[in-house]
Amino acid sequence: MNETVAEGLFYLTAAAYVAASVLFLRFLVRGKGDVGLLGPRLVGAGAALHAAHIVVASLVLRVCPVEGIHFPMSVASMSMAVAYVLARKRLKIEVAGAFIAPLALTSLLASRFVGGGAEPSARVKSAILPFHVTTNLFGVALFTLAFSAATLYLIQEHLLKKKQIDGVFRRLPPLDVLDRAEHRFLLAGFPLLTIGIVTGTLWARHVELGAPSEVLRSIFGYVTWLVIAAVLFMRAAVGWRGRRAAYGTIAGFGFAVAVLMLYLLRSPSPPVTAQLHQAGPTSSSSSSSGHGRAPEILP
Amino acid sequence: MTLPVVVIGLSHKTAPVEVRERFASSSELLPEILARLTAREEIDEVMFLSTCNRVEVIGLPKSGTSHEAAAQLASTAIREALRDHIGARNIDELRAYLYERTGEDAVRHVFRVAASLDSMVLGEPQILGQVKDAFDAAVASGALRSHLARCVSRAFTVAKRVRTETQLGAGTVSISSVAVDLAKRIFGDLGDRTVLLVGAGEMAEAAAKSLGQQAKAIRICNRSFERAASLAAHFNATAAPIEQLESELVQSDVVVASTSSKSFVITRDLVKRVMKQRKGRTLFFIDIAVPRNVDPAIHEHIDNAYVYDVDDLQSEVAENMRSRKAEVAAAEKIVEAELGSWNQWARGLNVNPTIVALRAKTRGVLVAELERSLGSRLKHLGEADRAALAQMIESATNKLLHSPTTRLKQAAGASDGNDLVRAAQHLFDLPAAPAAQALPRAEPPAPGAPVPAPRESEERLPH
Structure with a gap:
C-alpha cells in the first residue's frame, strides 16, 4: 500500500514539475500566459509532493533520507524547489522557474536511474554523517539556484550586449536582479558547503578512504569550495561581478555536480524508486546486507 | 497645383545614428547653416530642423519656369548645401540615407513631423517644441518670410489639433x-x-x-x-x-x-x-x-x-x-483634412494674380473711359457727380467680375483649375503668371513674432 502511495506521489510530483516547466517555457519562448502566480505555485506544489514522496519512500525502505545518501538527487532537487519558492518573491526571480522546474523534473526522473539506497555500513556510520549529507545537499540545492541565476544572467547579458532587447530579454528577470540573486544563493550555500567540507574531512579521518574515485571526489570537493570561495572573495575585493562571477559560479557548480556524479555513478545499489518495487518488511536489512559496498560521503 | 515645397532630410527611419550625427547641428550653428542655404539663389525660403531623430531642410524654391523645374533646382541647391555642411566631397555616398518630398507630399510630411506622427515615439511632445525652435531661428535669420512660414505655422495648428482631438499624446511616453x-x-x-x-x-x-x-x-x-x-x-x-x-x-x-x-x-x-x-x-x-x-x-x-x-x-x-496605433488613424485624418484646406489655399495663390490682373484691367478700362468723358462731354459735372460716377464704376467692376472671380476661385481647388486660369488670361489678354513667379516676398518678421498677415493678393488661410 505504502509503495503505491510513494509511486503515486512520485508521478504527481513529476506531473506538477512538467506542468510548471511547460507553463514557464511557453511563457519564455512565446511570451504567452502569465507565470506570475501559477508557475511558482506549481513548483511549490511539486516541492510539497516531492517532500511527501521522499518521506513515504524512506518509510517504505526504512531508511533516513539524510543518513547516507539514499535520495541524494531527490533531496537536493526538492530542496532547490523549496528554496526557489521561498526566495522567488524576495529576489524577484519568478521567471527563474523556467530553469528550476525542468531541473527539478530532470533530477526527480534521474533519481529513478542513478543513486543508491544502500544503508551506510558500520564502517562509515558516524554521528556527523547525517549532518554532513544534509549540509552538502542543501548546499548543492543553493548552488543549483546560483547556477540557474548565473546562466540566466549570461543569457540576459548576451542579449543586452547584442542589443536584442525584445522577446526573451523582456521576459527574463532584470540583469542586476539575476546578478544579485546569484550572489545571495552563493553566500547562503557557501557556509553549508564549508560545513560539509569540514565534516567530510573529519569523517574521512575517521574512515579510511583509499579508492581512487574517493580521492578524486575529495579533491573535487575541495576544488568546489576553493572556486566558490574565490568567486565570493573576488567579488568583494576587486569587483568580480556580472559575467566573470557568473562563469565562476557555473565552474563551481560544475565541480559540485562532478562530486555528486562521482558518488552516484559508482554506487552499485539500485535507485531508490526501483527499490520501492522490491520493498518489503526486510528491505532495510536486505539492502544493507545485499550490497557489498556502503555508500560514501559527499565530500 | 500646390506650393512647390521641398523637404530633404534623413531620419531614424532612413539612417543610423552615426550618419545622422554627421548632419546634426546645434542651435549655435543654425544661423551659419541658414545663411549658407539662403545664399543660394534657387531657394526663396528655408528652415533647418535638427533633432535627435531627424535632420531636415524644408525649402521653398524661387520662381522658375515651372514648379517642377524650380523644385528640382532647389533640391540640388539643398543637397549641395548639405554636402558643404557635413564637409563631404560628394553627397552621393549618402544618397541612400536621404529622402526627398516635394509639393503636397512635402507639406504633408511637415504636418506629420510637427504632429509627431513621424517620430520614433509617436505622439511625443518634444518634436513640436523642436520644430518651433527651428521656425524661430529661421524667422530670426530672415530665412522664413512668407508662404513657407505660413506652411510651418499651419503645421503647428495641425499638431495642436492632433494633441487635443486624439489620444496620440496621452501619457508621458518620450x-x-x-x-x-x-x-x-x-x-x-x-x-x-x-x-x-x-x-x-x-x-x-x-x-x-x-x-x-x-x-x-x-x-x-x-x-x-x-x-x-x-x-x-x-x-x-x-x-x-x-x-x-x-x-x-x-x-x-x-x-x-x-x-x-x-x-x-x-x-x-x-x-x-x-x-x-x-x-x-x-x-x-x-x-x-x-x-x-x-x-x-x-x-x-x-x-x-x-x-x-x-x-x-x-x-x-x-x-x-x-497602444497608440489606434490613435494614429484619427491623427492621420486630421492631417489629411488640414492638407486639403492648405491645398485649397495654396491653389488660390495661382488664381489670385489672374484675378487681380483682371480686376485691374477692367477697372483700368472703365476709369480710362470715364476720365476721357469727364474731360470732354461731361466736363460740366461737379465734384459730387464725379464721385458718384467713380463709385458707379467701382460697383460695376465688382458686379461684372463677381461671377468670374467666384468661378476662378472655385476652380483653384479643382484639378483643372489651371485650364480656366489660362482661358481667362487668354480671353482678356492678361499676362501669364506662374504661381512660383507670383509668390510675393515679404519683409522678415521679428524673431518669435507671428507670421505676417496675408497680402492683398493672398487669400486668407481657410479654416
Missing part, C-alpha cells in the same frame, strides 16, 4: 521615458539606484520628469553649472560641474546623456577608470544625444557597461507604441 523603462529592465527597481543626467537641456528635463520619484537620487552634470543647478532645483536633484564627471559616474548606475557636444563626452578610457573604482558594478548609459555623447566602444569592450543610443531604443519604443 524618448527619455522609454530610456528610463529600459533602465528598469536592467536594474529591476530604480529605487536604490542613482541616475546621472549629463546635459541639462530639454531631453534631460524630460528624463528627469520621467524618473520622477522612481530613482534613489538624480544628479545633473552639465557644462553650464548654473543651468544644471536650475534644473536640479526643479527636480530635487543634485547639480555638479562637468569637471566632476568622473566622480559622478563612479556613484551613478544609470547615465542619461543628452548634451549638444560634437564629440564624445564619455570616453572609453574614462569609463575604464570609472569601472575600476566602481568594482565592476553595472553601469548603463543611455545616449539620447545626436551627435552621440558616449563612445559606443564602451559597450563592446568594457564588462558590465552598456551603451544604448536612440536607435537602440526602437524596439523598446515599438512595445510602448502598440
